[in-house]
Amino acid sequence: MAMDPERWRRIERLYYAAADLGAEEARRFLERACADDPALAREVEELLRHDAQGGRSWGDAVAGVAGLVLGGAAEIGPGQAIGRYRILESIGRGGMGEVFKAEQIEPIRRIIALKVIKPGMDTRAVVARFESERQAVALMDHPGIAKVFDAGATDGGRPYFTMEYVPGVPITRYCDEARLPIQARLDLFLQVCEGVQHAHQKGIIHRDIKPSNVLVGDVDGRPCPKIIDFGIAKATAARLTGLGTVTELGQVVGTPEYMSPEQASMADAVVDTRTDVYSLGILLYELLVGALPFDRRTLISSGLSSLQHTIRTVDPLRPSARLIALGPAGARAAGDRGTEPGLLARRLRGDLDWITLKAMEKDPDGRYASPAGLAADLRSHLLHRPVVAGPPGPAYRAKKFVLRHRFGAVAALLISAAIVAGTAGTAAGLMRARLAERQALSEAATSRQVSRFMVDLFRVPDPSVSRGREVTVREVLDRGAGRIEALEEQPEVKARLMATMGEVYANLGLLDAARPLLEDSLALRRTLRPAAPAEVAEGLRLLASLEVDSGRDGRAADLLRESLDLRRASDGEESRQVAILLSDLAHALFKQDRLDEAEPLYRRSIATLERLPEPGSADLADAIGGLAQLLHVKGDFAEAETLFRRSLAERRAAWGDDHPGVAESQHNLAAVLHDRLRLDEAEALYRQSLALSEKVQGGEHPDLSTTLSSLARLLVDKGDLAGAEPLLARALAIDLRLYGENDENVAYDLKELGNLQRRRGLLAEAEASFRRSVAAYREAGAASSPYLAVALNGLGGTLIETGRAREAEPLLRESLGITKGSLPEGHWLVQTSMSLLGECLGALRRHAEGERLVVEALEGFQSSLGAGDPRTQAALERVVRFYRSWGRPDQAALWAGRQGTARP
Numbered sequence: 001m002a003m004d005p006e007r008w009r010r011i012e013r014l015y016y017a018a019a020d021l022g023a024e025e026a027r028r029f030l031e032r033a034c035a036d037d038p039a040l041a042r043e044v045e046e047l048l049r050h051d052a053q054g055g056r057s058w059g060d061a062v063a064g065v066a067g068l069v070l071g072g073a074a075e076i077g078p079g080q081a082i083g084r085y086r087i088l089e090s091i092g093r094g095g096m097g098e099v100f101k102a103e104q105i106e107p108i109r110r111i112i113a114l115k116v117i118k119p120g121m122d123t124r125a126v127v128a129r130f131e132s133e134r135q136a137v138a139l140m141d142h143p144g145i146a147k148v149f150d151a152g153a154t155d156g157g158r159p160y161f162t163m164e165y166v167p168g169v170p171i172t173r174y175c176d177e178a179r180l181p182i183q184a185r186l187d188l189f190l191q192v193c194e195g196v197q198h199a200h201q202k203g204i205i206h207r208d209i210k211p212s213n214v215l216v217g218d219v220d221g222r223p224c225p226k227i228i229d230f231g232i233a234k235a236t237a238a239r240l241t242g243l244g245t246v247t248e249l250g251q252v253v254g255t256p257e258y259m260s261p262e263q264a265s266m267a268d269a270v271v272d273t274r275t276d277v278y279s280l281g282i283l284l285y286e287l288l289v290g291a292l293p294f295d296r297r298t299l300i301s302s303g304l305s306s307l308q309h310t311i312r313t314v315d316p317l318r319p320s321a322r323l324i325a326l327g328p329a330g331a332r333a334a335g336d337r338g339t340e341p342g343l344l345a346r347r348l349r350g351d352l353d354w355i356t357l358k359a360m361e362k363d364p365d366g367r368y369a370s371p372a373g374l375a376a377d378l379r380s381h382l383l384h385r386p387v388v389a390g391p392p393g394p395a396y397r398a399k400k401f402v403l404r405h406r407f408g409a410v411a412a413l414l415i416s417a418a419i420v421a422g423t424a425g426t427a428a429g430l431m432r433a434r435l436a437e438r439q440a441l442s443e444a445a446t447s448r449q450v451s452r453f454m455v456d457l458f459r460v461p462d463p464s465v466s467r468g469r470e471v472t473v474r475e476v477l478d479r480g481a482g483r484i485e486a487l488e489e490q491p492e493v494k495a496r497l498m499a500t501m502g503e504v505y506a507n508l509g510l511l512d513a514a515r516p517l518l519e520d521s522l523a524l525r526r527t528l529r530p531a532a533p534a535e536v537a538e539g540l541r542l543l544a545s546l547e548v549d550s551g552r553d554g555r556a557a558d559l560l561r562e563s564l565d566l567r568r569a570s571d572g573e574e575s576r577q578v579a580i581l582l583s584d585l586a587h588a589l590f591k592q593d594r595l596d597e598a599e600p601l602y603r604r605s606i607a608t609l610e611r612l613p614e615p616g617s618a619d620l621a622d623a624i625g626g627l628a629q630l631l632h633v634k635g636d637f638a639e640a641e642t643l644f645r646r647s648l649a650e651r652r653a654a655w656g657d658d659h660p661g662v663a664e665s666q667h668n669l670a671a672v673l674h675d676r677l678r679l680d681e682a683e684a685l686y687r688q689s690l691a692l693s694e695k696v697q698g699g700e701h702p703d704l705s706t707t708l709s710s711l712a713r714l715l716v717d718k719g720d721l722a723g724a725e726p727l728l729a730r731a732l733a734i735d736l737r738l739y740g741e742n743d744e745n746v747a748y749d750l751k752e753l754g755n756l757q758r759r760r761g762l763l764a765e766a767e768a769s770f771r772r773s774v775a776a777y778r779e780a781g782a783a784s785s786p787y788l789a790v791a792l793n794g795l796g797g798t799l800i801e802t803g804r805a806r807e808a809e810p811l812l813r814e815s816l817g818i819t820k821g822s823l824p825e826g827h828w829l830v831q832t833s834m835s836l837l838g839e840c841l842g843a844l845r846r847h848a849e850g851e852r853l854v855v856e857a858l859e860g861f862q863s864s865l866g867a868g869d870p871r872t873q874a875a876l877e878r879v880v881r882f883y884r885s886w887g888r889p890d891q892a893a894l895w896a897g898r899q900g901t902a903r904p
Contacts, residue, residue: 076100076116082160083152085114092212101165108867112149113166113228117159140202141678143638144195146228166226168217172286175216176336178223182347183610185287185337186378188216188225193280193375194645195227200273200370206230207271209279210258211286219639257292258282261312261362274364277374281359281367284374288348288356289319290333291326312362319356320348351381354389379653495524495535499542506546507660508701511738515550518543537566537577541584548584549702551744551780553591560585576619579608583623590630593784593822602627618661621650625665632672633786635827635864641676644669660703663692667707674714677869683718686711702745705734709749716756728753741772742779744787750776751791758794763802770795774811786829789818793836800836805843812837828871831860835875839882847886854879 076098080087085102091113092099102114140147146164153159168174171192175185192214196206206213208229216225256264260278262271285293293316316322323330323345334344355377361367368374368388377387502517522539540563547556564581571577586601605623628643648665655661670685686707693704708731715724732749739745754769770791777788792815799808816833823830838853858879861872876895883892 076154082114082116082154085112085162087114102162104162108862111165113146113163115161115163115229116154117161140199140204140230141676142195142198143224143642144191144226145199145230146226148230163228166215166217166228168215168226170211171214171216171225171283172211174223175287176290179336179338181338182288182344182352183382184223186382187610188223189280189284189287190375190378191225191642192227192283193371193378194642195225196276196280197371197375199227199230200276204230205271205273206276206279207263208255208258209276209283210255211283214283220636222639224639256311257294259311260364262364264308264311272364273370274367277359277367277369277371278361278364280371280374281356284359285316285319285322285356288352289323289326290336291322291329293317293322293360315362316357316360318349318353320345320353323348351387351389355381355387358389379649383653492528495521495528495539498524499539502546503542506542506549508698511546511550514546518546533566533570534577537563537570537581540566541581544584544588548588548591551591551739553588557585557588557592560588574608574611576609576612579605579612579623580619582608583619583626586623586630587626590626590633593786595630595634595822599627599630602630618651618654621647621654621661621665624650625668628672629668632668632675634824635829637672637676640672641669644672658692658696660693660696663689663696663707664703666692667703667710670714671710674710674717679714679718683711683714686714700734700737702735702738705731705738705745705749708734709752713752713755716752716759721756721759724756728756742776744777744780744782744785747773747776747780747782747791748787751787751794754791754794754798758798758801763798767795767798767802770798784818784822786819786822789815789822789829789833792818793833796836796840800840800843805840808840809837809844812840826860826864828861828864831857831864831875832871834860835878839878842882842885847882850882851886854882 076082076087076090078087078089082102084105086105088101088103088111090098091101098116100114100116102112104110104112146166148161148163150162151159169177171188174180175188178184180188196209199206206227206229209227213229214225214227216223218224258279260271260275263275282293294310294314317325323333323341326333330341330344334341337344339347355374358366358377359368359374368377373388377389380387498517498521502514502521505511505514505517518539522536522543525535525539528535540559544556544559544563547553547559560581564578564585567575567577567581582601582605586598586605589598589601602623606620606627609620609623624643625647628640628647631643632640644665648662648669651659651661651665666685666689670682670689673679673682673685690704690707690711693701693707697704708727712724712728712731715721715727728749732746732753735743735745735749750769750773754766754773757763757766757769773791774788774795777783777785777791782788792811796808796812796815799805799811812833816830816837819827819830819833834853835857838850838855838857841847841850841853854875858872858875861869861875865872880892880896883889883895
């Protein structure tokens with residue numbers, strides 16, 4: 001039976017009016033209002049009684065009345081078809097309707113979530129409104145936000161929307177079941193803030209942020225939150241009546257417990273992005289305390305006007321005070337956070353109290369201006385810096401200083417204690433104090449001499465020497481390197497200076513000048529008596545870093561393992577230095593394409609750094625960035641992007657905006673955006689990285705050449721061949737000067753030059769560039785590198801185009817073997833090699849053999865990248881060409897019919 005919208009409006013008005021009255025008044029009201037329909041009165045009365053006892057939100061309750069009373073909505077169940085979707089199972093109910101897990105049948109098969117909106121809404125208006133909203137939501141592309149795909153209406157007239165299916169549980173439930181401590185909960189919450197911030201930058205407000213709309217599941221053993229229902233709240237935001245006033249019961253959008261004061265007032269004109277900040281504050285409150293600011297049952301059962309009054313005027317308890325007020329429930333909440341109530345209250349007291357309450361300010365002007373502002377204050381708290389929400393008094397700032405520099409504070413305390421112990425006159429204490437004093441004086445003397453040497457070295461040179469010309473840093477360093485030899489009588493000072501200057505040379509990209517200094521420094525440190533393990537370990541690490549930059553990754557790994565053994569023995573497994581070395585070793589293994597060995601080392605390094613009292617933004621950023629690069633190569637673009645963004649934020653927090661590490665992070669984030677086909681975003685980041693690298697590193701640095709070649713590759717993909725060519729020529733010139741012909745960096749530049757020439761139709765020149773690239777990769781020992789496979793593909797494709805498929809076949813078979821051996825199953829590079837080999841076999845008239853390869857590769861592209869990706873479209877075009885060359889025009893036409901719009 002068709003639904004009666006007028007009857008629905010009557011029921012909704014009736015329910016809200018009754019909910020605003022006491023129990024006896026509501027009963028009398030219902031008797032009068034429903035004299036002609038006693039069954040209706042009984043349904044609403046039962047609903048009110050259930051609310052008071054069970055704490056259901058009134059949005060859920062209204063939806064329940066619709067299903068019970070209006071006979072117009074047929075029950076939806078497994079197996080039922082709604083449009084091109086087949087219902088599999090119900091996975092949740094909410095204030096707006098019911099959510100089902102469903103299978104999309106066409107044009108592609110996939111599992112989605114289908115939300116059927118509650119009965120009684122104006123279907124055409126809602127669907128039209130949602131279609132407009134869907135276009136806005138489609139602009140969002142963030143790993144923390146579930147996508148919305150489609151909108152329509154059931155045969156019974158109920159609007160539905162389809163979304164990305166997210167297997168997971170509400171964030172609060174996930175945290176409690178995993179017994180996550182506060183630190184881990186804040187890490188998850190920061191990811192949620194990033195997702196909401198991304199939406200706000202695209203002009204989208206969620207308006208219904210709550211735990212059930214933030215689902216968390218494990219991805220590769222790590223919790224990943226994803227926000228759902230973006231855009232649905234706004235799409236369903238129009239009034240159910242045409243009157244638009246509270247007395248006429250306009251529609252309230254949101255869930256009362258998480259609703260901002262401006263939402264509760266129903267004044268849509270004042271709802272902006274700060275509304276989501278308020279709801280994030282409530283979510284943060286619940287994650288910290290295990291309870292809402294106001295008791296859910298009391299809030300909902302008090303009626304609409306009382307609920308609005310509470311949200312708009314009553315100030316909640318601080319989180320720490322609310323925890324204590326919970327009594328036994330507070331003890332359970334503390335247990336869910338791996339601690340006890342007293343310790344948890346102390347953890348919340350101060351920064352977290354202030355931050356949470358600032359996010360929940362009644363006046364929007366008093367809140368954080370954005371989710372990014374809220375996240376920034378939480379990060380300041382985690383780094384023991386003053387927070388915007390905290391009081392600026394000197395005692396507070398002094399406490400933060402001590403927490404940031406706790407090791408120095410502890411050292412000062414120990415020195416004071418040694419003095420006191422010495423004053424007490426104990427002989428043993430006096431001897432220990434004198435020994436410590438001698439060691440401290442020796443270290444201080446060494447440091448002073450090193451400092452004096454470097455200061456003298458970088459003084460403005462004598463005009464009689466410079467003769468008015470500009471003196472370069474290289475000249476100053478070379479002069480200093482010559483003076484170090486005069487320090488034979490001070491081996492500790494000499495070893496420290498050689499290491500320092502070697503590191504400076506390396507940072508300037510002057511690797512040949514750095515090597516002898518770092519090698520001699522390490523050799524000297526090994527001979528000192530007594531040998532200092534920490535000094536030797538540091539010398540090994542610096543030399544290993546140089547070997548990585550020089551492409552000698554195997555030797556670097558050996559040096560790092562030796563350094564790691566020394567650090568473990570002297571500092572312990574959970575030390576910062578061990579964590580840093582784990583990350584460095586992972587990087588060396590990653591450069592050897594030993595991804596499965598490198599990934600767990602990166603994750604152990606990150607976990608250790610995060611557990612330390614002072615996480616250390618720079619060290620943590622390096623480890624996170626390394627893991628992101630590895631995941632990028634493995635094809636996990638979504639997690640790689642999230643980690644690259646986090647690494648960039650950590651580096652900015654540690655170093656500011658004008659550090660070479662920031663340029664590196666910008667480049668790496670641009671690279672993954674490039675592979676995700678967000679070309680304009682990637683180009684802007686590449687150009688920012690390029691400008692910063694030139695500013696702080698000069699015109700001959702390896703990082704600069706890397707960014708130049710990456711930007712050139714992107715411009716080739718965008719069709720700007722003229723813009724790409726000078727960038728690529730400059731990158732190749734820098735790398736040839738730095739590394740010589742047989743180096744992976746040079747091989748990469750030559751591969752990109754081949755792509756550019758091939759796009760211009762200069763096939764002979766392209767073939768020569770690809771051959772030089774392949775030779776350079778082989779000479780550099782990169783026989784198993786995926787980059788060699790890409791160069792082989794370029795050469796093989798060029799040979800096919802010039803009618804030499806027989807020469808191309810062994811090259812493409814080698815490429816396929818490399819990608820299958822070094823990359824995860826289903827990686828798009830594996831599919832590329834397979835597709836090209838299939839095309840080659842078709843050119844050799846071995847169609848039966850090649851058909852499986854081109855079709856299987858296309859299916860792999862569709863599965864991993866999606867039908868609309870340009871790489872998928874290229875594979876589809878290859879299938880069409882394959883069948884045409886085989887003399888099967890019917891098959892070619894069938895596949896050609898599946899082609900989408902022209903590729904960018």
